[in-house]
Amino acid sequence: MVYATIADLLQAATGGWDELAQRAAMNALVDGQLMQATVEGTERTAWTVPAIEAADAALLRINDALARASAHADTYMFPRYRTVMPLAAELVAGSSLPAAVAAIALKRLYGHLVPEEVRNGTKWADDYLRDLSKGVVSLGGLDATVAQPAGHMVSRAQAKAFDWGSY
Numbered sequence: 211m212v213y214a215t216i217a218d219l220l221q222a223a224t225g226g227w228d229e230l231a232q233r234a235a236m237n238a239l240v241d242g243q244l245m246q247a248t249v250e251g252t253e254r255t256a257w258t259v260p261a262i263e264a265a266d267a268a269l270l271r272i273n274d275a276l277a278r279a280s281a282h283a284d285t286y287m288f289p290r291y292r293t294v295m296p297l298a299a300e301l302v303a304g305s306s307l308p309a310a311v312a313a314i315a316l317k318r319l320y321g322h323l324v325p326e327e328v329r330n331g332t333k334w335a336d337d338y339l340r341d342l343s344k345g346v347v348s349l350g351g352l353d354a355t356v357a358q359p360a361g362h363m364v365s366r367a368q369a370k371a372f373d374w375g376s377y
Contacts, residue, residue, distance in 0.1 A: 211296045213280045216249055216272060218312035222332075233319040234268035234275075245269075271319070279315035283307065286339040297349070305349040307342075310335035 223229040227242030235245070239261040247254050248265040249272075257265075284295070291297060302308065313335035317324055341347040 211280060211284075211302075212276050212311075213283055213297075213302050214276050214308040214311035214315060216276070218308045219272065219276060219315055222309065222312040222316045224331075230272065230319075231265075231268065233316070234271045235264050236268075237264055239264045240268055272315075275315040275318050276311065279311045279318060282314060283311050283339055286343040290343055290345065291349075301349050306338055307349065310338045314339075 220226065220230065223233075225232070227246045229242075231240045231242050231245035234240075239258070244254065244257050244261060244265045245268060246252075248262075248269050254262050254265070287297075288295065294301075313332040317328060317332045317335075320328055338347065342349070
């Protein structure tokens, strides 16, 4: 399951469509307007055929980055959420998971040339997934039915009714 959309990725990219076009296309033929038109499926006759082909390839790279980032998130969540995977869309939408996956996907679009400010800006996403795996944070209210992380146990019992003082 892909946990983030291109809209989530667009919010993670501080440079908007221009940043996504630059990172996904990696050539000067694709600008932010063409990338937006490609994603939204609007008219692209103002651009050359090679530019349109490059934008189509960039869209495939964006979708691949989102899918890979979602799979990366699954590796953190599986030990804790295996009994309810795939996760319900309402559970995902009500959490910070889409934003975290989008941040990781953006970082992956940079490849090995990730600037320090992007690395620092997306560190929270890695921390969020780690905390989600450990049970420090939760996906939300419906999360109560999920098994505890390995090595942890929670039990609840009523107080004893027996009075040891009068025994």
